[in-house]
Amino acid sequence: MNILVLGGGGRxxxxxxxxxxxxxxxxxxxxxxxxxTSEIAENISGLNAEDGQAVLAFAQEHNxxxxxxxxxxxxxxGVADVLREAGIDVFGPSAEGAQLEGSKDFxxxxxxxxxxxxxxxxxxxDAESAIAYVQEQGAPIVVKADGLAAGKGVVVAETxxxxxxxxxxxxxxxxxxxxxxxxxxxxxxxxECSLFSFVSNGxxxxxTPAQDHKRAYDGDKGPNTGGMGSYSPVPIVTDDEMAAxxxxxxxxxxxxxxxxxxxxxxxLYGGFMLTKQGPKIVEFNARFGDPETQCVLSRLDADLVxxxxxxxxxxxxxxxVSWSEKWAACVVLASAGYPGSYEKGKVITGISEAEELAGxxxxxxxxxxxxxxxxxxxxxxxxxxxxxxxxxxEARAQAYRACDLIQFEGKQMRTxxxxxxxxxxxxxx
Ligand code: AMP
Ligand code: GLY
Numbered sequence: 001m002n003i004l005v006l007g008g009g010g011r012x013x014x015x016x017x018x019x020x021x022x023x024x025x026x027x028x029x030x031x032x033x034x035x036x037t038s039e040i041a042e043n044i045s046g047l048n049a050e051d052g053q054a055v056l057a058f059a060q061e062h063n064x065x066x067x068x069x070x071x072x073x074x075x076x077x078g079v080a081d082v083l084r085e086a087g088i089d090v091f092g093p094s095a096e097g098a099q100l101e102g103s104k105d106f107x108x109x110x111x112x113x114x115x116x117x118x119x120x121x122x123x124x125x126d127a128e129s130a131i132a133y134v135q136e137q138g139a140p141i142v143v144k145a146d147g148l149a150a151g152k153g154v155v156v157a158e159t160x161x162x163x164x165x166x167x168x169x170x171x172x173x174x175x176x177x178x179x180x181x182x183x184x185x186x187x188x189x190x191x192e193c194s195l196f197s198f199v200s201n202g203x204x205x206x207x208t209p210a211q212d213h214k215r216a217y218d219g220d221k222g223p224n225t226g227g228m229g230s231y232s233p234v235p236i237v238t239d240d241e242m243a244a245x246x247x248x249x250x251x252x253x254x255x256x257x258x259x260x261x262x263x264x265x266x267x268l269y270g271g272f273m274l275t276k277q278g279p280k281i282v283e284f285n286a287r288f289g290d291p292e293t294q295c296v297l298s299r300l301d302a303d304l305v306x307x308x309x310x311x312x313x314x315x316x317x318x319x320x321v322s323w324s325e326k327w328a329a330c331v332v333l334a335s336a337g338y339p340g341s342y343e344k345g346k347v348i349t350g351i352s353e354a355e356e357l358a359g360x361x362x363x364x365x366x367x368x369x370x371x372x373x374x375x376x377x378x379x380x381x382x383x384x385x386x387x388x389x390x391x392x393x394e395a396r397a398q399a400y401r402a403c404d405l406i407q408f409e410g411k412q413m414r415t416x417x418x419x420x421x422x423x424x425x426x427x428x429x
Contacts, residue, residue: 036364
């Protein structure tokens with residue numbers, strides 16, 4: 001069958017790579033894709049992934065029978081709805097389902113209605129009542145813009161002053177319409193862990209836990225980024241916590257079927273905090289996480305086309321997942337200056353040497369082929385270097401060996417991916 005993947009990051013390269021391994025994938029299109037996806041797919045530039053009619057026209061013209069939506073923006077824009085109405089199978093929820101990510105207030109109300117453990121919260125649409133609430137609750141406290149803010153709309157405030165400044169910042173328009181409503185939450189404590197589930201027709205098929213590293217620099221210092229590295233599985237998660245997380249994901253999946261016009265069909269991303277009272281949801285996302293997916297799909301021992309078609313068609317009983325026993329570690333190579341401003345167009349070398357190392361796969365994020373046919377940087381996060389190995393330590397060591405073989409001007413990376421988790425749970429005490 002012909003398949004179209006929307007998106008062009010490392011997550012989409014990993015999704016495309018896993019789909020392309022299936023004998024059922026005849027022709028793969030990626031829009032826009034990147035310098036790496038051109039090896040496994042036909043990259044389509046100039047297709048607006050958030051324009052449902054344009055995506056539909058492309059799919060019909062190219063005989064596409066499955067569309068996989070990578071990022072949140074097309075989901076929130078309702079691209080899945082347009083395609084489904086036209087009878088095309090889509091992996092990704094409707095606009096309504098995507099509100100679990102698109103609106104923190106919607107998501108919190110969903111959790112409250114369905115008895116899903118999460119931080120206590122209140123929602124405000126004016127600065128004065130929000131500030132009064134912050135002053136009454138005290139710090140630490142968490143201030144969140146309601147809408148999509150590219151991961152920048154959350155402030156974990158250590159002091160009341162910081163929280164008040166964050167509230168004002170939102171209502172002063174720092175996040176545009178996304179900040180016109182503000183959610184204020186109780187601060188939770190503990191390690192974080194992502195658990196994605198394939199969700200369809202009210203059933204949840206959990207994937208394997210993973211963890212990302214959001215801060216730019218070693219020791220979890222510096223500004224938040226899209227993610228600087230990840231690993232899977234997560235060694236500090238206990239069996240009881242895993243069971244509790246799976247139960248929460250199933251409860252959420254059942255609720256999507258009960259509440260949404262068409263059940264949720266895609267990946268539901270549970271962002272958990274492992275608190276002393278048990279796992280609680282920090283956030284739901286309506287898609288795969290980036291860069292956790294690069295580790296998770298590297299460990300998938302099943303046909304992703306079969307899984308995605310079954311999810312898209314509302315046949316969860318046909319979803320069969322199994323996972324490699326190996327450990328995966330992913331290190332992000334970024335451009336100098338990221339997550340601030342950075343230069344593009346730097347020539348990249350050493351990827352094929354890196355991939356000769358056992359268990360190493362390099363997914364591309366911000367890369368492209370220039371007019372001279374060279375692979376060059378074209379974004380902040382450039383490459384995601386994944387290593388699979390028999391132990392957590394070896395996976396991390398092998399990923400870093402591979403990173404050392406890859407060069408481009410200004411290459412930056414964190415050198416401590418997985419270090420805290422390798423020390424065990426006490427590192428969070
Ligand atoms: P979100 O975009 O909601 O995932 O929040 C981004 C990050 O902020 C999370 O990954 C957590 O590290 C932190 N965070 C969000 N909500 C809370 C909370 N209620 N308590 C503590 N940390 C939080
Ligand atoms: N890795 C975090 C996210 O994808 O939202």
